[in-house]
Amino acid sequence: MNITFMNPVAEKMTGWKEQQAQGQPVGRIVRISKGAGGPLIDDLLQFDINENLHSSVERSLVLHGHHTALFDVQLAVSPLRTLKDEPIGIVLVLQDVSKSRELMRKLSYSASHDLLTGLSNRGSFESSLKKALNLTATQRQPHGLAFIDLDHFKAINDTAGHAAGDELLRQISALMQENIRNSDRLARLGGDEFALILFDCPQEEGLATLQHLVDKINDFKFIWEGNAYRIGASAGMTQINDANITGSEYMAQADMACYIAKHNGRGRVYKYEPAQKTATAHTSGAIPPEDHQSGTEVSR
The missing domain is CATH 3.30.70.270 (Reverse transcriptase/Diguanylate cyclase domain)
Known part of the structure; x- marks a missing residue:
């Protein structure tokens, strides 16, 4: 659960450069909460992509960037395993869905x-x-x-x-x-x-x-x-x-x-x-x- 790689978009969203984040616990770099003012999520493995988690919690996830903005995100966690099925890490994918969620909020507001x-x-x-x-x-x-x-x-x-x-x-x-x-x-x-x-x-x-x-x-x-x-x-x-x-x-x-x-x-x-x-x-x-x-x- 320590970071070994980040792509440029991950750097931009989290506010951390890859060289700063390498070796750091993922929970320190990727700070995600349930709603903008909700509690931080301490177990990202619950979003295992193989578990097909599609819940109201997933639809309210917010990434708190380090000295950057807040991002509405969708989250997927893909476990990495050896041929012997031994866990060796995860791939964490964050997608910025701020615009689409804002549109959905506006549509929901207009409807009611x-x-x-x-x-x-x-x-x-x-x-x-x-x-x-x-x-x-x-x-x-x-x-x-x-x-x-x-x-x-x-x-x-x-x-x-x-x-x-x-x-x-x-x-x-x-x-x-x-x-x-x-x-x-x-x-x-x-x-x-x-x-x-x-x-x-x-x-x-x-x-x-x-x-x-x-x-x-x-x-x-x-x-x-x-x-x-x-x-x-x-x-x-x-x-x-x-x-x-x-x-x-x-x-x-x-x-x-x-x-x-x-x-x-x-x-x-x-x-x-x-x-x-x-x-x-x-x-x-x-x-x-x-x-x-x-x-x-x-x-x-």
Whole structure:
């Protein structure tokens, strides 16, 4: 396991000249970790090419060059043996795959994120919803599921143009992201429609968080080309507490609650309650929904 030969590419990647590396333990010259900040691998023989190792570990290997850069690498170890099958050394092959891995990371990001706002897209959000339902089924965790719809967004798009609308969506997305927990999942479903999963969150806490988001949006002043614009948000929330209900049903509940909030005064939060035939406004000045609508309003 001491180095006897290095080609010019190995010298460039490791940062060691062959004459400096000769006789040195391979682990001192070739420093490879699992991920850029992960632990160093102390047994390179596990990557014996004859063992056909193709694992998530292999796809995350990083070479730490000596006073040089970090390289994403693929690694193969070929044992050298005598005719009597006695081990006499190894050939260690490192391939720089930094560009291809960066491309794969970008493709993976694009497939799961909204490119305008950087939030999760609908497909990624639906995967998170499946995760929430699984946690409800296995650990009985309750979660909050909310739909958030911007008020008066079309007016800004029509008045100031689509570039202004895009910038507004970016700023509102950042505003909401700053006011939720790292464990929560915020997504842009399309247009000015957003969805939020509050993982492991009791109902009252979820409603308070959602109301805080709506208040932040209602108070937000958007500046574009010297002009100030005001928007608002309407939101509906349902509680995920029954794993027998499908994700699409929960999304329909949150969508319905958001629809009621938007069409009964806007700028407020509405809680979905399927068993309740009428709704009660908790504060003065709120517009009560029609008798056939189900839910409870939460408003400033």
